[in-house]
Amino acid sequence: MPETIAFLEPKQSVLTRRDAIIEDLADLLPEGCLISEKRGLVPFETDAFIAYRQVPLAVALPETTAQVAAVLKYCSRYGIPVVPRGAGTSLSGGAIPQSDAVVIGLSKMSRILDIDFANRTATVQAGVTNINISEAVSADGFFYAPDPSSQLACTIGGNIGMNSGGAHCLKYGVTTNNLLGVKMVLFDGTIVDLGGKALDAPGYDLLGLVCGSEGQLGIVTEATVRLIAKPEGTRPVLFGFMSSEEAGSCVAEVIGSGIIPVAIEFMDKPAIGICEAFAQAGYPMDVEALLIVEVEGSEAEMEAMLASIIEIARRHAVATIRESQSATEAALIWKGRKSAFGATGRIADYICMDGTVPLSQLSYVLKKTSEIIDGYGLRVANVFHAGDGNMHPLILYNINDPEDAARAEAAGNDILRLCVDAGGCLTGEHGVGIEKRDLMLHQFTQVDLNQQMAARAAFDPQWIMNPSKVFPLEGRPAA
Amino acid sequence: MSIDFEPTSETDVADIVRHAAEAGTPLAIAGGGTRSGLGNQVQAEQRLSTRKLSGIVSYNPAEMTMSAKAGTPMAEIETALSENRQMLAFEPMDHRGVMGTRGEPSIGGVFAANVSGPRRIIAGAARDHLLGIRFVNGMGEAIKSGGRVMKNVTGLDLVKLLCGSHGTLGILTEVTFKVLPLPPAAATIVVFGLDDAQAAAAMAHALAMPVEVSGAAHLPDSVRYRFIGSSQPEGAATVLRLEGLEASVAVRAEKLKATFASVAPVTILDHKATETLWRDIRDVKPYADGTQKPLWRVSVAPSAGQQLVAALRLETGVDAFYDWQGGLIWLRMEADAEADLLRRYIKGLGGGHATLVRAADAVRAVTPAFEPEAPAVAALSARLKEKFDPKGIFNPGKMGW
Numbered sequence: 001m002p003e004t005i006a007f008l009e010p011k012q013s014v015l016t017r018r019d020a021i022i023e024d025l026a027d028l029l030p031e032g033c034l035i036s037e038k039r040g041l042v043p044f045e046t047d048a049f050i051a052y053r054q055v056p057l058a059v060a061l062p063e064t065t066a067q068v069a070a071v072l073k074y075c076s077r078y079g080i081p082v083v084p085r086g087a088g089t090s091l092s093g094g095a096i097p098q099s100d101a102v103v104i105g106l107s108k109m110s111r112i113l114d115i116d117f118a119n120r121t122a123t124v125q126a127g128v129t130n131i132n133i134s135e136a137v138s139a140d141g142f143f144y145a146p147d148p149s150s151q152l153a154c155t156i157g158g159n160i161g162m163n164s165g166g167a168h169c170l171k172y173g174v175t176t177n178n179l180l181g182v183k184m185v186l187f188d189g190t191i192v193d194l195g196g197k198a199l200d201a202p203g204y205d206l207l208g209l210v211c212g213s214e215g216q217l218g219i220v221t222e223a224t225v226r227l228i229a230k231p232e233g234t235r236p237v238l239f240g241f242m243s244s245e246e247a248g249s250c251v252a253e254v255i256g257s258g259i260i261p262v263a264i265e266f267m268d269k270p271a272i273g274i275c276e277a278f279a280q281a282g283y284p285m286d287v288e289a290l291l292i293v294e295v296e297g298s299e300a301e302m303e304a305m306l307a308s309i310i311e312i313a314r315r316h317a318v319a320t321i322r323e324s325q326s327a328t329e330a331a332l333i334w335k336g337r338k339s340a341f342g343a344t345g346r347i348a349d350y351i352c353m354d355g356t357v358p359l360s361q362l363s364y365v366l367k368k369t370s371e372i373i374d375g376y377g378l379r380v381a382n383v384f385h386a387g388d389g390n391m392h393p394l395i396l397y398n399i400n401d402p403e404d405a406a407r408a409e410a411a412g413n414d415i416l417r418l419c420v421d422a423g424g425c426l427t428g429e430h431g432v433g434i435e436k437r438d439l440m441l442h443q444f445t446q447v448d449l450n451q452q453m454a455a456r457a458a459f460d461p462q463w464i465m466n467p468s469k470v471f472p473l474e475g476r477p478a479a
Numbered sequence: 480m481s482i483d484f485e486p487t488s489e490t491d492v493a494d495i496v497r498h499a500a501e502a503g504t505p506l507a508i509a510g511g512g513t514r515s516g517l518g519n520q521v522q523a524e525q526r527l528s529t530r531k532l533s534g535i536v537s538y539n540p541a542e543m544t545m546s547a548k549a550g551t552p553m554a555e556i557e558t559a560l561s562e563n564r565q566m567l568a569f570e571p572m573d574h575r576g577v578m579g580t581r582g583e584p585s586i587g588g589v590f591a592a593n594v595s596g597p598r599r600i601i602a603g604a605a606r607d608h609l610l611g612i613r614f615v616n617g618m619g620e621a622i623k624s625g626g627r628v629m630k631n632v633t634g635l636d637l638v639k640l641l642c643g644s645h646g647t648l649g650i651l652t653e654v655t656f657k658v659l660p661l662p663p664a665a666a667t668i669v670v671f672g673l674d675d676a677q678a679a680a681a682m683a684h685a686l687a688m689p690v691e692v693s694g695a696a697h698l699p700d701s702v703r704y705r706f707i708g709s710s711q712p713e714g715a716a717t718v719l720r721l722e723g724l725e726a727s728v729a730v731r732a733e734k735l736k737a738t739f740a741s742v743a744p745v746t747i748l749d750h751k752a753t754e755t756l757w758r759d760i761r762d763v764k765p766y767a768d769g770t771q772k773p774l775w776r777v778s779v780a781p782s783a784g785q786q787l788v789a790a791l792r793l794e795t796g797v798d799a800f801y802d803w804q805g806g807l808i809w810l811r812m813e814a815d816a817e818a819d820l821l822r823r824y825i826k827g828l829g830g831g832h833a834t835l836v837r838a839a840d841a842v843r844a845v846t847p848a849f850e851p852e853a854p855a856v857a858a859l860s861a862r863l864k865e866k867f868d869p870k871g872i873f874n875p876g877k878m879g880w
Contacts (some may be wrong), residue, residue, distance in 0.1 A: 203857075385630070438647075440634065445623070
């Protein structure tokens, strides 16, 4: 894999000025906020897409929006590439630096600035972790809805960069649906405020464009997000099936019947085995596919909803039904699911795909996915958000075997093309990053991409913001 | 203004735009034209309507998505949805009443203006339901963005940018959007006699409860009888909507009733009365009055809404009611539009924005319809406009450029 992903050629004009740049940056930042020694830079060489590493020129860890602005202003003056970074949990390489880049890490900006229960908003700095927001408001009966699996580590700034989702977005939506405003710094150091505590904003929906723009339009330093009242109760239920197809068609019928659970998660046999070994969540081991269906509300409401879901599941020959009997058991069921990527990482290297397909295509795409994987002689574990068609095949391979790695990459690309051809898209929540950049032309025409790049250029005419990502290196506008 | 172009295909649209761009001829862009009066007056010689780009392209109820050509009448879409017991959850308003327009609203117009109704507080705005678009940019190129799946972060989200851009960045030719099941049951809890400040507190309290309120509006005494008849208790009405399974709605309604019964008279409206009430709130019934009195749509933080109205009342003749937990205010001015006064107070109360929805032509000509943006944001928006419509031929002037 590593060899196959091209980055932009490092700018010699930047590399040769390295020492001067570091000196200048040191003047702009407080002590302890600039890393330039090799040993200190290594932790920033990659993210959760571990297939590629590159030590950056320097890492700035500003403490204020003004410092972010000062660094960006400086970098734009000298055309120095900038790579924004939250917690570095990107699965698509969104935070992987390049040798001529200054990484701007938001980890020191981790304060919660305002919690406003009357308006149900929280305003936080970009380096606050996703889980911190929910934890800060939990005692008062609220939560922040998007819940990516990496929520213990990942930051709200990174969530905005990637428009992150999670297991519960079937009901509550993804980041863009829960974001009301940001403070951000543009490439040249200009600070802008978009949105606020009102439910909409005047003019063009710049907030909507910024969310999910993978650090290419600017650096978000503060965010105002929506808080939601916690439901009275939640209950995940396990449904085991003897085939993935049955599970898939059960999902389609549940959704089609007008019931929208909070979450419907799917795991196939390999995924069940991996997660159970790690979390001892009590998953049934004798089934081919597992659905975790979560409902919420009062006791009576959950009973009513579950009764309908169980009836549908029975029509699809469900083999096992297990309701969680306690909060501990419910937490364990989710622990198993949310640790899927980590647990898989303990038994093999893997790449995680993120294509999304229309619900009616789920069964077909699952079947074709295993054919593709068999064809390459690889193994796959499927664990994904079935309710919204967002698939996560984990392709297992050995990172130290270049041939195996090449096969895994080829299989992954085939699977993503399959998703697009089935009416879906390359990425549902992980972002394009570098990983899927070169597949963009399978989903879009060059004319489509040109329009996106033109919009990008309205924000960053110099193309210094995370410049090697998202758009294929071929076909970019001339500098 | 008569219609000069009524293209029947995306290729036609592209051809017309290419020629207009070459000739530098500005185009006024509309769908059904029922909300063309939103925004500033457009300076254009020719008018293009998308109403003949019409028809549902695909609809799979089990996938909860629909694709339709931009000019498809809302009535056609609503009929298809209701046959399958589904709906547009963002509840777009019909502007014909307040704007005094005729004709058929189109789905493209709904998204071009990001029209969102009472359910916005729980289900999101139109922009949250739009999954994919096709549009023609100012160079006459046909562009696709987004798709037909619920989750999609592939590339920049031009879908959101175009939604609410009032035809100034591109001409929508096809839209793909999320649809949701119609709730089997609905009820409205009405709390009577609260003043605006008490109502704001009550609504905030209700939305902090785990009962999933799907509509929260306050109808002061001056408008209340336009919504709720005199058979009910007297005074202002604070209304809270619940939707969902029969059993859920009943349990939650009792919970809410018990919460407020100790402070004020409370009644519960049934499903049918609930549907009528919220359609009237959505369509701003009291101000669909056939007049040209200036009508503002103001969006602020919910807790600031009643403070804004209270401050304005000391200075000028104004009538108002509240949706979105108090954060959306429909303001009808008795005489002058009072744009400066209104916008000054909004700023003073923590920000938000005011849109002039209706006024006499003379007033519209001198009043910016949309809230002026901060200079750096306005500069960004202007650069975006230039990237989509370099010749400035789409709805010139509408959004301030």
